[in-house]
Amino acid sequence: MSTAFLEHVNVTVSDPEATARRLKDWFGWEVRWKGPSLGGGTTYHIGNQTSYVAAYCPATPLNTLDAVSHHTRGGLNHVAVVVDDLDAAEDRIKAGGYVTKNHADYEPGQRFYFHDDDGIEFEIVSYTA
Numbered sequence: 001m002s003t004a005f006l007e008h009v010n011v012t013v014s015d016p017e018a019t020a021r022r023l024k025d026w027f028g029w030e031v032r033w034k035g036p037s038l039g040g041g042t043t044y045h046i047g048n049q050t051s052y053v054a055a056y057c058p059a060t061p062l063n064t065l066d067a068v069s070h071h072t073r074g075g076l077n078h079v080a081v082v083v084d085d086l087d088a089a090e091d092r093i094k095a096g097g098y099v100t101k102n103h104a105d106y107e108p109g110q111r112f113y114f115h116d117d118d119g120i121e122f123e124i125v126s127y128t129a
């Protein structure tokens with residue numbers, strides 16, 4: 001069997017361009033592609049050489065955060081991003097006005113969580129000592 005890996009995750013956001021800017025600021029990622037997509041919407045692919053987040057917005061933007069993903073079958077609970085320097089990543093995220101929470105040390109690493117402008121929860125984790 002060949003080795004499998006996660007290439008991307010596709011999420012619906014209110015402003016794909018703003019999402020791309022935040023992901024670039026937080027993680028140093030770049031826009032790999034942007035353009036028209038499903039139903040007249042817009043998508044940005046933001047990431048590195050091996051994986052990315054597809055940030056999609058339909059032609060008619062959604063204005064609500066109706067459901068709690070942990071209570072929705074098939075809901076997205078969080079996106080986890082591994083970083084080398086947890087403190088530096090948290091500083092960049094907090095500089096944007098985001099509130100971090102649920103800090104924890106666990107075997108084998110450390111982590112914290114926060115929500116972005118669209119209510120997407122991110123887990124930031126580091127496995128370095």
